[in-house]
Amino acid sequence: MYIVMVTPEIAPVAKVGGLADVVFGLSRELEIRGNSVEIILPKYDCMWYGEIFGLCVDYDNLWVPYYDQWIHCTVFFGFVHGRKCYFIDPHSDKGFFNRGVFYGHWDDAERFAFFCRAALEYMLKANKHPDIIHCHDWQTAMLPVLLYDIYANLGMTHPRVCFTLHNMKHQGITGEFVFRETGLNPLDYFRADRFQDDANPHVVNLMKGGIVYSNFITTVSPQYAWDIRTSEQGFGMGHTLYTHQGKFGGILNGIDYDVWNPETDRYIPHKYSLSTLDDKYNNKEALRHRLLMRQDLKPIICAIGRLDHQKGVYLIRHALHYALANGWQFVLLGSSPEQAVNDEFWRMKCDLNDNPDCHIELGYNEELSHLIYAGSDLIVIPSLFEPCGLTQMIAMKYGTIPIVRSTGGLSNTVFDANYSELPFEQRNGYTFYDPSNEALEHAMVRSVGLWYEYPQQFRQLMENAMRYDYSWNNPGEHYLKVYDFIRNK
Numbered sequence: 001m002y003i004v005m006v007t008p009e010i011a012p013v014a015k016v017g018g019l020a021d022v023v024f025g026l027s028r029e030l031e032i033r034g035n036s037v038e039i040i041l042p043k044y045d046c047m048w049y050g051e052i053f054g055l056c057v058d059y060d061n062l063w064v065p066y067y068d069q070w071i072h073c074t075v076f077f078g079f080v081h082g083r084k085c086y087f088i089d090p091h092s093d094k095g096f097f098n099r100g101v102f103y104g105h106w107d108d109a110e111r112f113a114f115f116c117r118a119a120l121e122y123m124l125k126a127n128k129h130p131d132i133i134h135c136h137d138w139q140t141a142m143l144p145v146l147l148y149d150i151y152a153n154l155g156m157t158h159p160r161v162c163f164t165l166h167n168m169k170h171q172g173i174t175g176e177f178v179f180r181e182t183g184l185n186p187l188d189y190f191r192a193d194r195f196q197d198d199a200n201p202h203v204v205n206l207m208k209g210g211i212v213y214s215n216f217i218t219t220v221s222p223q224y225a226w227d228i229r230t231s232e233q234g235f236g237m238g239h240t241l242y243t244h245q246g247k248f249g250g251i252l253n254g255i256d257y258d259v260w261n262p263e264t265d266r267y268i269p270h271k272y273s274l275s276t277l278d279d280k281y282n283n284k285e286a287l288r289h290r291l292l293m294r295q296d297l298k299p300i301i302c303a304i305g306r307l308d309h310q311k312g313v314y315l316i317r318h319a320l321h322y323a324l325a326n327g328w329q330f331v332l333l334g335s336s337p338e339q340a341v342n343d344e345f346w347r348m349k350c351d352l353n354d355n356p357d358c359h360i361e362l363g364y365n366e367e368l369s370h371l372i373y374a375g376s377d378l379i380v381i382p383s384l385f386e387p388c389g390l391t392q393m394i395a396m397k398y399g400t401i402p403i404v405r406s407t408g409g410l411s412n413t414v415f416d417a418n419y420s421e422l423p424f425e426q427r428n429g430y431t432f433y434d435p436s437n438e439a440l441e442h443a444m445v446r447s448v449g450l451w452y453e454y455p456q457q458f459r460q461l462m463e464n465a466m467r468y469d470y471s472w473n474n475p476g477e478h479y480l481k482v483y484d485f486i487r488n489k
C-alpha cells in the first residue's frame with residue numbers, strides 16, 4: 001500500500017510532543033511490513049537539521065493558492081532516520097514556518113490551513129496518488145475537505161483519508177476566513193453539521209471538519225475513544241464523534257523499540273535486559289553521579305513530560321515534595337509552554353538546589369530522558385486526562401514501574417500490583433483514580449513500600465512490566481486493517 005502521512009511533527013527533527021514519536025514509529029512499522037510511506041510536513045526554521053540526511057530540493061516550482069494570490073513554495077526531500085520526508089517551504093513575507101517555534105502564534109490556524117492546501121497541491125503536481133493519506137491532529141484537518149471539494153475534481157479521486165486525534169484539547173478554533181484563504185466557499189462549510197463549533201456558533205472548528213470529512217477517524221487508545229465520546233474529555237466534540245461513531249475507533253499507540261530499548265540504547269552507559277537486570281542499578285548510579293545526587297539506599301522516582309495542565313502539574317509538584325519529605329529521591333525533566341508554570345518550577349529548582357535527593361531539569365533533553373528512564377525505580381504520571389501516554393510504556397521497557405492516574409491510555413496499559421483483577425504476572429504498576437494528593441500519596445506509599453520491604457516482589461513487578469509488548473507490531477496491524485477497510489469503500 002502507498003501511504004502519505006501529512007503531519008505537523010516527526011521525531012526527532014520536529015518534535016513538540018508524543019505525536020512526533022507516533023508518526024515516526026508508525027511510519028517505520030508500516031514500511032517494515034512492505035508498504036511505501038512518505039511523510040509531508042512544513043519546513044520549519046527551528047527543526048533539528050543535523051538529523052536530516054541528504055536534504056535536497058525535490059520540487060522547486062510549486063505555486064499554492066492563497067486568497068486571490070499564489071505563494072511560491074519549494075519542496076525539499078530528506079531522510080529522517082530512514083523515513084522519506086518532504087518539507088514544504090513557502091516563500092512568503094509572512095514567514096509561515098520561520099518563527100523560531102513550532103506553534104503558539106496568533107495565525108496558527110492560517111499557517112496550517114495553508115500547509116494542508118500546499119500538501120495537496122504538491123501531491124497533485126508531483127503526481128502522487130497514495131491509497132491512504134493519514135492526517136494527524138487539527139493542524140491537518142483541512143486536508144480531507146480540500147481533497148473532497150477541490151482536488152477530487154482535479155483527478156485525485158483515489159486517496160482515502162484516515163485522521164488521527166492525538167489530543168482533544170487542541171481543536172483549531174478559528175474564523176471563517178480559513179475557507180476563503182484555502183479556496184472554499186464559507187457558505188458550504190460554515191454549517192452546524194460541518195465546521196461550525198458546537199459550543200460557539202460564531203467560530204470554525206477545524207478538528208470537527210476533519211472528523212466530518214475523513215473516511216475514518218482514530219484516536220490513540222480504546223479508553224480515550226470512549227472518554228471523548230462520553231465525557232467532558234471530548235472538550236465539546238462528544239456529539240460530533242457520536243454522530244460519526246461508525247467510522248471512529250481507538251488504537252493504542254506503540255513505542256519504537258529501536259529507540260527505546262535498554263539492550264541497545266546508545267544514551268545509557270550500562271545496557272541491560274531481563275536476564276541482566278542487575279545492570280540497571282549501574283545506570284541508577286550513573287544518573288545520580290551525573291545529576292550530583294547522593295548515592296544511598298533510596299528509590300528514585302521520576303517524572304518526564306510536558307508540564308501542561310493535562311499532565312496534572314499540581315500532582316507532579318506534590319509527588320516531588322512528598323517524596324522528599326519521606327526521604328526518597330526525585331528527578332523531574334520537563335518544560336512548559338506557559339511562562340508562569342516554568343517560573344514556578346524554576347523557583348522550586350532554586351529552592352531545592354542544594355538538596356542531594358532531588359534534581360529538576362527544565363527544558364527538553366532527549367538524551368538525558370533515556371538515562372532517567374533507565375536509572376529510576378518508579379515514574380509518576382498523574383495525568384488529569386491522557387489520550388494514550390508514551391512515557392509509561394517507555395518506562396516499563398526499562399523496568400521502571402509506573403504510578404499512574406487511571407485515565408485514557410494509562411488505564412489500557414498499567415495494571416495495579418495490588419488491586420488489578422489480572423494474575424500477578426500481568427500486573428505492572430500502580431494506579432489511582434481520584435486526582436487528589438491523598439490518592440496519589442496512597443499509590444506512592446504502596447509502591448515504595450514494596451520497593452523497601454519486598455524487593456524480590458518489586459523485581460518481579462519490574463520483570464512483568466518489561467515483558468509487555470508495547471511495540472508498533474499490534475498497532476501497525478490495526479492501522480493496516482483500517483486502511484484496508486476504507487480503501488475498499
Ligand SMILES: Nc1ncnc2c1ncn2[C@@H]1O[C@H](COP(=O)(O)OP(=O)(O)O[C@H]2O[C@H](CO)[C@@H](O)[C@H](O)[C@H]2O)[C@@H](O)[C@H]1O
Pocket residue numbers: 016017018019021022166167220253304305306333334335363364365366369386387388389390391409
Ligand atoms: N522535557 C523533555 N525532555 C525530553 N523528552 C521529553 C520531554 N518531555 C516529553 N518528552 C518525551 O516526549 C514524549 C511525550 O509523550 P506523551 O505521550 O506524554 O506525549 P504528549 O502528551 O506530548 O502527546 C499527545 O500525543 C501522544 C501521542 O499520540 C499521546 O500518547 C499523549 O497521550 C497525548 O497527550 C515522550 O517520548 C517523552 O519521553
